[in-house]
Amino acid sequence: MRIAVPNKGRLHDPAMELLEHAGLHAVDGADRKLYADTVDPDVTLLFARAADIPEYVSDGAADVGITGLDQVREADPGNVSDLLDLEFGQCRLVLAAPEDGDIESVADVAGKTVATEFPNVAEQYFEDRDVEVDVVEVSGATELTPHVEMADAIIDITSTGTTLKVNRLAIVDEVLSSSVRLFARDDVADDEKVQQVVMALQSVLSADGKRYLMMNAPEDRLAEVRDVIPGLGGPTVMNVESGENEEDGMVAVHAVVDERDVFETINELKSVGATGILVTEIERLVE
Ligand SMILES: Nc1ncnc2c1ncn2[C@@H]1O[C@H](COP(=O)(O)OP(=O)(O)OP(=O)(O)O)[C@@H](O)[C@H]1O
Ligand SMILES: O=P(O)(O)OC[C@H]1O[C@H](OP(=O)(O)OP(=O)(O)O)[C@H](O)[C@@H]1O
Ligand SMILES: [Mg+2]
Structure with a gap:
């Protein structure tokens, strides 16, 4: 499968970064080239002007494209459809x-x-x-x-x-x-590979603005810990099989929280006895 990506201009870097976070790194130096392979042997990149990308996808030079909705509307090829708002280039x-x-x-x-x-x-x-x-x-x-x-x-x-x-x-x-969209030619939009790419990009967008919290928490205060964490289907609680934690009556708790809630959540977690709180970035979140 071939993805058409802006070769320069303001959309190039964010598009490449998004593809990388989705696990589709270009492998052979993308600069000044027309094509690049990715780490996925089934996916190649085609570099083209932002304004030409809808045409390339429509004609079959590429199967899916990444460019501004303004360009897709201007070219209006009739046989392509939006798959995903990539939330940049607004x-x-x-x-x-x-x-x-x-x-x-x-x-x-x-x-x-x-x-x-x-x-x-x-x-x-x-x-x-x-x-x-x-x-x-x-x-x-x-x-x-x-x-x-x-x-x-x-x-x-x-x-x-x-x-x-x-x-x-x-x-x-x-x-x-307008914003940048992932769009596909209608005859390939349902292909498995296209859908995998949609899911991979979606997972990067879902992780944006989220943080992963890990901590030890007193087992007898778990109800309070759960109240504090607003996260995505609630925290994951793990019993530590052996070692100090078990003796202390502590369990490991992991949760996804909004970046903007992290400060307040940490303070509240400390007040209900959580220790060893670790905050990490999330690269992808597949739901
Ligand atoms: N000021 C802006 N802010 C946000 N997005 C923009 C802005 N200007 C352009 N865009 C988006 O980026 C797309 C490409 O614009 P860009 O300026 O990178 O390319 P271009 O000038 O058409 O490229 P080229 O140099 O190849 O002619 C536009 O179609 C639009 O979707
Ligand atoms: O509202 P603003 O933030 O000022 O952005 C608008 C400008 O951005 C784009 O030009 P660009 O910088 O891409 O230059 P270009 O004419 O070389 O494409 C667009 O064509 C506008 O001229
Ligand atoms: Mg421009």
């Missing part, structure tokens, strides 16, 4: 116009020119709202076009809003809320 496609101009709503754009790197998404957006607009495709620096009288408004990506602000543009409307 951004919005917005309609924006000069701050000091007279465009304040979508209707105000009627009869005007809109520049964008996403002409298909833009056409669809205006068609849905019955607004007649001249959409012009540009290949970058979209935010400059209203200043050089190439366009009256733009549809472009924003996340922090800095680029819009620097160019004195104001958001008129949100066109699409």
